[in-house]
Amino acid sequence: MQKNYNVVAGFNIIAPAYDLANDAMTFGLHRLWRTSLCKLAAKLLPARGSLLDVATGTGDVILGLLKHRGDCHLVGVDPSEGMLQVARDKFAKKAALHQGSIDIRSGDARNLPFPDNSFDVVTISWGIRNVNPFQDGLREMLRVLKPGGSLLVLESGKPELKPIGAAYKYYSKLLPFIGGRISGFMPAYKYYTETVESFPAGAQFVAELFEVGFIKGQYKTLGGSIVYLYSAQKPH
Ligand SMILES: C[S@@+](CC[C@H](N)C(=O)[O-])C[C@H]1O[C@@H](n2cnc3c(N)ncnc32)[C@H](O)[C@@H]1O
Secondary structure, three states, X not given: OOOOOOHHHHHHHHHHHHHHHHHHHHOOHHHHHHHHHHHHHHHHOOOOOEEEEEOOOOOHHHHHHHHHOOOOEEEEEEXXXXXXXXHHHHHHHHOHHHHHHEEEEEOEOOEOOOOOOOEEEEEEEOOHHHOOOHHHHHXXXXXXXXXXXXXXXXXXXXXXXXXXXXXXXXXXXXXXXHHHHHHOOHHHHHHHHHHHHHOOOOHHHHHHHHHHOOEEEEEEXXXXXXXXXXXXXXXX
16 A cells, blocks of 8 residues: 555545546446436435535536435535535536535545534445545444434445456556546556455445444445445434
């Protein structure tokens, strides 16, 4: 692992190229995978409910949710001002009519700037891997959820399926070069592949969800098991 790598500074640098690099590295599939999370969140939200998207980055979870649930209050939080600026520009262009129901704030998953029991649903897509220690972030998400509220986590992980694992191992060596070429900052993409390699995935991550106090933890895999969609609930 790169020593003293500053995650937020890295995202500030790559922010303008972040979406394009994701398109190139996943052949656009990251959009489909994120849509799976948005559709599930849209089903779980009550009428005029509230959702917090942690590590909201360039805002695509919020934009995806607006398509289904324009009645809800959608809040995004992220510590990278560079990523949030891209999100704000996108919302101004693509969601001008919904500005009243969107709220974007600077903030860290480990110290969320919201009172206890505030949200019906909390989402985090490709964010939890960046939170160190991630258990502190999960505890905060549990705190700000209303009793009975749902957490959805989308995250890359080492593939469960063996043939995919072999191909992915090779492909993951190329990712820093593709991401580095597009963004001009390869360390961010080296950090990505290193953290995917070391982050707990599947049943191991579900065990972490139970450990911090969530119930009904489960997961399904996407993209031949290189992406994991987890769900869990805060007890009543
Ligand atoms: C890979 S991007 C994901 C962005 C977006 N959720 C998506 O689906 O594309 C990871 C995001 O995590 C944010 N991040 C890094 N450390 C964080 C922390 N401690 N708390 C919350 N977000 C963090 C970064 O600033 C970045 O915007």
